[in-house]
Amino acid sequence: MIRNLVKITVLPFMIGLLSLGNISEKEREFTKTEDFSQYSTEGLDLFYTAPLPEETLQDVIPSYFPLALTGQMYIGFKEALAFKESQGNYFSINTFGYLGKYQFGASTLDLIGIKNTKNFIKNPALQEKAFLLNTSRNKWVLRRDIKRYSGKWVGGVKITESGILAAAHLAGPGSVKLFLRSGGETSFNDAFGTSIESYLRKFSGYDVSFVQAVKRPRLGDIW
Template sequence: MKSRQVFLVVLPLVFIFWSFSYDHLKLDYHNLYETVEYSSKQNIEIANEFIGPVIETKCSDVRYYSLAITPPDSFLTFREALAFKESQGKFWKINSLGYMGKYQFGMTTLETLGVTDSLKFLRSPRLQERVFIKNLKYNHEILEPYIEKYTGQKIGGVYITESGILAAAHLSGPGGVKRFFKTKGRKANRDAYGTSIKTYMTRFGGYDMSEVIEP
């Protein structure tokens, strides 16, 4: 019954977003070695505002918009790598469990962050980027004692870094990260698809978060 209700909620959203007629361009993320599609007007503006200036090049009748190369340990690289893992960088994506957007937020988390309209959230890349930063800072505030205590140590076979902790919190919430440390890494939460917070701590460890996390 629940699965049928979810289907009835998600299906109209799929048709709404399918009906949007964007002229898609491509942004080539040099530092991620991946290509992510953006709409010609709206998302180029989003890229300039939240990601950085883009450079236009032309090949035949296709325009490519490339980001300037950024340091491999920068916050920009962290953010876009995490987004690609979550949704392939797609603002409109809804997964099989109802998690939404570029960073795959659930409605409970969104409500905690002040978002109550899921359709408005999906239709606004700017809102999604702002919510991601807000959530990052929220998690950092809660987990700051753990970041200060464990950064630089090896717990449960994982080398601990600030960015790794925040990525793990994005996956399982601050509670899952606290549990990991309180059990010295013996209990590591997994999401519904089986991904462990250890994976996120390792994969997204070592990035410089000072750009968004004030000292």
């Protein structure tokens, strides 16, 4: 029994070894590992990456700043806000004339030096710059309120820096100040019924430390 088992186990192994000796030189040449050290792509024009849909990140964020800022960081914040405003559509104009991915009003654009709304709606890169500039301005206006109220509860809402900045995008920084300083008694709803409280809740907890507080931001301030 054991002798037969040894024959059954060893015989296929021996056949395999014998078959290795019958591999042709051509087959050996085919299966050997190629040495690629002699090859180089130097001097070739290689295009392996497609542009981002926004075509803007390098314009909006310094080259030394990681592009993997998603989730709860700046890019996650602005994309979540954009989806709420327009479902991320750069070419959206609502029934009240608010423009683009972030639904800017003409008066807000004027504050940051953008006069030509026809050019603005056609220019995704400009829209991204406008969002950063306006958020920087709002952060300056609300800098003391951010410091004073972050982590506290006002009007049944826990206050965070990102929530304040989102609410300022909705209602303007002045309305956010009134809400916070009145203990939530003085609120604001936009034409669609969206409230400051809803933005304070929905966009809370993002890390927006990337955004600098700038008193009078202009397009030339973008890197």
